[in-house]
Amino acid sequence: MIEESVFIEFNRQMGNDIWLMGFRSEALASLAKPGQFLMIRIQGNSQDPLIRRPFSIHGIGEGNIILILYQTVGRFTSLLSLTRNHDQISVIGPLGKGFRLPGSKQGAVLVAGGMGLAPMYFLAQALPPDARRNAKLFIGFSTFQGAGLIDLIKGLGLQVSLATEDGSMGFTGTVTDLFEQAIDRDAPEEPVIYACGPHAMLKKIAQKAGRLNLTCYVSLESYMACGLGICLGCAIRAARNQDTEYYYVCKDGPVFSAEIIDWEAL
Ligand SMILES: Cc1cc2nc3c(=O)[nH]c(=O)nc-3n(C[C@H](O)[C@H](O)[C@H](O)COP(=O)(O)OP(=O)(O)OC[C@H]3O[C@@H](n4cnc5c(N)ncnc54)[C@H](O)[C@@H]3O)c2cc1C
Ligand code: FES
Incomplete structure (x- = not known):
């Protein structure tokens, strides 16, 4: 896991309220696995909003470009959509456990x-x-x-x-x-x-x-204050047959095998 300040290379509107953003990071491109996520903060004069927000790594483009696909739903994502090329964001990641790829016959x-x-x-x-x-x-x-x-x-x-x-x-x-x-x-x-x-x-x-x-x-998604397994705010209930009562979406997930989740409690 690394913390990095990066410059936005592009931030394009792709749909009604959906945007695709890219920034260059050799370190993240070499570490990231599908399903993992980043905690992002916009840099500049403002600390608004104070808490970083989680975003999946959408993909890796040529030249170690990290892609983020996001929808504007509130304060942070609206501010993110206003950022331009060469604006700076701070990213922590890659975080969490990603997808297990299918076997050769699957x-x-x-x-x-x-x-x-x-x-x-x-x-x-x-x-x-x-x-x-x-x-x-x-x-x-x-x-x-x-x-x-x-x-x-x-x-x-x-x-x-x-x-x-x-x-x-x-x-x-x-x-x-x-x-x-x-x-x-x-x-x-x-x-x-x-x-x-x-x-x-x-x-x-x-x-x-x-x-x-x-x-x-x-x-799975959950509200995440830290994304690092510290605040315990992203707890979900484990299925009854598991050897733990809770999983934490940020560190045990966000990707889970479906049968280990208590779907009734979610
Ligand atoms: C592991 C993970 C990966 C994610 N990846 C992506 C991604 O790749 N692209 C993307 O667009 N979003 C993603 N999200 C959701 C994203 O983090 C939230 O949309 C973002 O934090 C909203 O911030 P805001 O300040 O714009 O909205 P807020 O002002 O915080 O909230 C605005 C509205 O969005 C709802 N909301 C906020 N956060 C969430 C959430 N986590 N789940 C469901 N509803 C929420 C609130 O209920 C409220 O109605 C991910 C969340 C997690 C946990
Ligand atoms: S978000 Fe803090 S423990 Fe998961």
């Missing part, structure tokens, strides 16, 4: 709800070329966010299907519905499910994977 099925897309690009980047070509990605948004975002991930060569809840593009409905129909119809051999998105969506995906006896990894 197929990857990625399911992203909204900003759950953020860690999926890096996961797809890390798959061997054959596995990537056969991998399926299901993405869901409440409304279509623009072609740029989808084209970016399609550029990696995996099979992408889109759902929008308002029917503005692709399948009409939730990504969970789309996933459930597709996995019943044409699942790849020995699929491993990777899901990120709102907790209610993850619970449904985990339940479906459980019924089909499939390996399933979920990337």
Whole structure:
């Protein structure tokens, strides 16, 4: 784990309220694994907001560019969207435990709800070329966010299907519905499910994977004050059969095997 001050190389609007930011870091590019995250603070005269915010490492671009995909939801992300090339941010990471890649005979099925897309690009980047070509990605948004975002991930060569809840593009409905129909119809051999998105969506995906006896990894979100396992503010309940009562999303996750979580308590 390192703490670094870096200069923003670009910060582009990709959708209605979704932005893609890049900065150069050789150290992070060599250390980071898909599913890990960074704690970010904007540098400058203001310490506003005081607490760093967690963001998944979206991917690694050419020249050791670290990509962050984010949605403007509040104070920090709105300020982040106003930063320009050469502005400075401070990053701590890579943090947490990432995704376990599928075995050579297993197929990857990625399911992203909204900003759950953020860690999926890096996961797809890390798959061997054959596995990537056969991998399926299901993405869901409440409304279509623009072609740029989808084209970016399609550029990696995996099979992408889109759902929008308002029917503005692709399948009409939730990504969970789309996933459930597709996995019943044409699942790849020995699929491993990777899901990120709102907790209610993850619970449904985990339940479906459980019924089909499939390996399933979920990337969870939680409010994080420290991101380092110190404040204990990101505790979630472990499933009853585990040898601990709680897991901490920042240090035991954010990626968990779905069966070790108490989904009823989440
Ligand atoms: C491990 C991890 C990785 C993440 N990766 C990404 C990412 O790659 N891209 C991205 O856009 N976001 C990501 N998030 C969520 C991101 O951290 C929050 O959106 C951000 O902290 C919001 O800060 P804010 O000051 O803009 O909003 P705030 O003013 O803090 O909150 C605004 C609104 O967003 C909601 N909110 C805030 N934080 C969260 C959260 N963690 N989960 C759910 N709702 C929240 C609040 O309830 C409130 O309604 C991640 C969170 C975690 C824990
Ligand atoms: S965020 Fe502080 S312990 Fe996890």
